[in-house]
Amino acid sequence: MNVNRKIFVIIYIIFALLTSTVIFVSQSILDSSFSDLEEKEAISNVENVHNMIDFQTIELDEINSAFFKGRCQGFYAN
Known part of the structure; x- marks a missing residue:
């Protein structure tokens, strides 16, 4: 293997390692940001x-009390 070929292989390995590092770091940052956003949502x-549920409970209580008052007034009126 000549010197030019060795230099090319070393440069290729360094480039592959740097690319892998950038991908890994950016993926980690994006995953953590997405997880935070998902948790907030x-x-x-x-x-x-x-x-x-609170609103519907209050609404049902009002309907129930109105119905109960109407039933009681009709009951006591007779």
């Missing part, structure tokens, strides 16, 4: 569901 969705 999941927390937001859970809060929205919780708020909707």
